[in-house]
Amino acid sequence: MNPLLLHVHHVALVLSAAHPLTKTSTGEEVAFWIFGPLAIVCALSLVFAKNAVHAALFLVVVMFSLAIFYVMNQAPFLAAVEIIVYAGAIMILFLFVLMLVGVDSSDSLVETLRGHRAASVVMCIGVVGLLVGGIAHALSGTTYTTLTDANAAHHGNVQGIARLIFTTYVFPFEVVSALLIVAAVGAMVLAHREKGQKVGQRELMKRRVAAGGRIGSLPGPGVFARHDDAAQRALLPDGSPDEADVLPEMAGIAPSSNPGDGGEQA
Amino acid sequence: MSPNWYLYLSAALFVIGAMGVLLRRNAIVVFMCIELMLNASNLALVAFSRMNGKLDGQVIAFFVMVVAAAEVVVGLAIIISIFRTRRSASVDDANLLKY
Numbered sequence: 001m002n003p004l005l006l007h008v009h010h011v012a013l014v015l016s017a018a019h020p021l022t023k024t025s026t027g028e029e030v031a032f033w034i035f036g037p038l039a040i041v042c043a044l045s046l047v048f049a050k051n052a053v054h055a056a057l058f059l060v061v062v063m064f065s066l067a068i069f070y071v072m073n074q075a076p077f078l079a080a081v082e083i084i085v086y087a088g089a090i091m092i093l094f095l096f097v098l099m100l101v102g103v104d105s106s107d108s109l110v111e112t113l114r115g116h117r118a119a120s121v122v123m124c125i126g127v128v129g130l131l132v133g134g135i136a137h138a139l140s141g142t143t144y145t146t147l148t149d150a151n152a153a154h155h156g157n158v159q160g161i162a163r164l165i166f167t168t169y170v171f172p173f174e175v176v177s178a179l180l181i182v183a184a185v186g187a188m189v190l191a192h193r194e195k196g197q198k199v200g201q202r203e204l205m206k207r208r209v210a211a212g213g214r215i216g217s218l219p220g221p222g223v224f225a226r227h228d229d230a231a232q233r234a235l236l237p238d239g240s241p242d243e244a245d246v247l248p249e250m251a252g253i254a255p256s257s258n259p260g261d262g263g264e265q266a
Numbered sequence: 267m268s269p270n271w272y273l274y275l276s277a278a279l280f281v282i283g284a285m286g287v288l289l290r291r292n293a294i295v296v297f298m299c300i301e302l303m304l305n306a307s308n309l310a311l312v313a314f315s316r317m318n319g320k321l322d323g324q325v326i327a328f329f330v331m332v333v334a335a336a337e338v339v340v341g342l343a344i345i346i347s348i349f350r351t352r353r354s355a356s357v358d359d360a361n362l363l364k365y
Binding site (some may be wrong): 023024027029032036038040043044046047049052053056059063064066069070071074075077078081082085086089090093094097098101102110112116117120121123124127128131132133135136139142144145146149150151154157160161164165168169172173176179180182183184186187188190191193215265 | 267268269270271272273274275277278279280281282283284286287288289290292294295297298299301302305308309312313315316317318320321322324325327328329331332333334335336337338339340342343344345346347348349350355358
């Protein structure tokens, strides 16, 4: 490599490192102290809200505050995704399921494990102490850079993220897309309900024919007969007497066939 | 203001979400608290990305968002199928593997 180029590169690195960020701008500070407490208050309201719909709306406020923090942290793409995907799509999904399940499905106040509420609160206070102490200890005296150089190197934040996703992180990207497909199919399998089989006219007819029953209606007595005898059998379209027309008790009385009728009918 | 404050805020939101998961019995509210925890971790990732001057943190936060979306879809479908069989969305009621 050209030693002159190396030197220029080195100078550029030194220059960018020569302006470490220890303090953010005043505007950012004001916005942080407005939206930070707002996010905390809304998160607490989400936990303690009685109505689940109110909890969902508090979560939307938290997500909007987070989108503002993303913008202040030089991540405009993630801010847009946060609002479109989280506050838009996912929260609508939550509200749909809430309405489906029923808003009045409130919490049971019975403790299944005795004393688990007090233990949970104590544990949360302990964890927040650990986290804050750990962060304060780990980051004391460190200097910061900004994303201005990284964003400018790719002519913008979106372009920079796109370059990373499709080069360094292309395999995780493909895996995550497969995960999305699997999740969509899984949701369809889980939420799909087989409809109860409603028996139609066609199925009823097929069932009757398969059972070997009579297909048409019974003929009226004396149809196509030359006698006014109630025991006289009606004639089927092919000219033969209908065995089902006359009661079995009268079968011995009636003549089994009408002589001469068969020829006329045929 | 030091950028560390974003990390403190992220830790606070994460713990509030964890508290909701532990205290609430309504499965949908528990799910919303899990979303709050994922969002808090995303805020930490974005803040780290800015502190280090590299975009990798934002890419990881993007992946976290995708995984969270997949998780919500499957989780809500499970809640609905449990609600169909038990007529309840409380996490205490589903204490058997079947019926």
